Amino acid sequence: MLDSVFDDVKRMNKRQFIYQVLSFGMIVSSALMIWKGLMVVTGSESPIVVVLSGSMEPAFHRGDLLFLTNYPEEPVRVGEIVVFKVEGRDIPIVHRVLKLHEKNNGTVKFLTKGDNNSVDDRGLYAQGQLWLTKKDVVGRARGFLPYVGMVTIYMNEYPKFKFAVLACLAVYVLVHRE
Template structure:
């Protein structure tokens, strides 16, 4: 039979273990002498080993999250591997923008850096060429094989880098003069020029070879290649005699002169000196396709009239598409 006093003692121990608040320390010691060897869980008023460890972890975590000082007095941030933490308040907007690791700001920095690099390249090209845009893209095939569709052409002012025998008052050497002097550009005699057909600055520029220079009143057909004019006389061609000084032009792959409207050339009157916007110096194959694709996408997104008037540029460098006339039979 069990001892009632022992049962009462056991009950008292069990209750004290469940609720240590208000228990007497001596009683706790006494309870320990009656326990069966199992240590009682720490009571709410006392910190056991696990509680001490937890408290230490929390304190350590708080210390880790707090800004710390390193050599030189700079603050660091937890998880940054010792890198300086930059704030607008302490470092100013400029230093913060240049040093912060914020993802959005890093992306913006990269974009601005790229734009700045392209702008510098554009300015250098402008300084060398003297015209804007200094790079133009060939849009069709009338200068083949010496210029191909998609070529990017570096252009300079007509007065720069003039060859021997340039036409009076210009820096342009015509094919007729170049044949005698041995001056060649792009696989043929004379300079290849960029001009606004009929002086229309809203029309797509044309890039063709200058054949010869004429003066007002000249019967330029007499000087023309008879095969190219197909035996026509001055009276058969609208632009003859010449109404003003200028250049007779032709695409290398075209069958007729641009001033002979019976052909599918540029359809321009004799090209005045002031209509010339530059002359071609060298080409970069295929790179012009980037510009042409860019033009096509934006042209589809904007009204045609609006698009033709916008001075848009690709990366600030290729700012105009140049159409090299049209070959016979091409749309």
């Protein structure tokens, strides 16, 4: 099988090979375009996130996929599930808004809590931070797809698996001819 693959590559001339490289590049760039397009449509810097912890169980488990929107004109309200970033932590957190205070000039501060945690999130925030504000929010959870995110978790935990998948895809695209 492998022999025939290399046979294929050998039989291609230079022009055909470059053509395949270009179409591979097109696939990569359209994937990026879709991601950037989603960023524009949803207003969120990260429109799809994978749940990494069990703090929202039994609603969300590790490896579930969430679709986010972040429209500035839509106000944050209590009971919504928000994804937020805390200074000094790389990984965004997915938790529910527990209480909220909105001033006359439109500034909002709110406190979050994980459904599966017994206390609110003040212990998770940066030192001395008591409230979240709008600028901490990455997005609001709007859609849910279970398990799908496990693939990316495996990829991050086992880099060999990631490279194997990427190599397979690259070989397939380069060699495949319609």
